[in-house]
Amino acid sequence: MNKASAITVPCPHCKTELVWDSGNPFRPFCSDSCKNHDLIAWANEEHNIPGDSLHDDVLSRDLEQDF
Numbered sequence: 001m002n003k004a005s006a007i008t009v010p011c012p013h014c015k016t017e018l019v020w021d022s023g024n025p026f027r028p029f030c031s032d033s034c035k036n037h038d039l040i041a042w043a044n045e046e047h048n049i050p051g052d053s054l055h056d057d058v059l060s061r062d063l064e065q066d067f
């Protein structure tokens, strides 16, 4: 018998199916990086930075400095 107790949802960012686990601190994302990626993408839209590529360059964001 199949018990449909495991609910899976697609990560909003990378679309990876993940089990909806109340112990997952990254819900509804699959990982911390996806969660941060989405927040940064949102922040970039909010600030409306023209021609920037930070959407795909999350990890370098902390390293970026405005010299």
Ligand SMILES: [Zn+2]
Residues within 6 Å of the ligand: 011, 012, 013, 014, 015, 016, 029, 030, 031, 034
């Ligand atoms: Zn993801």
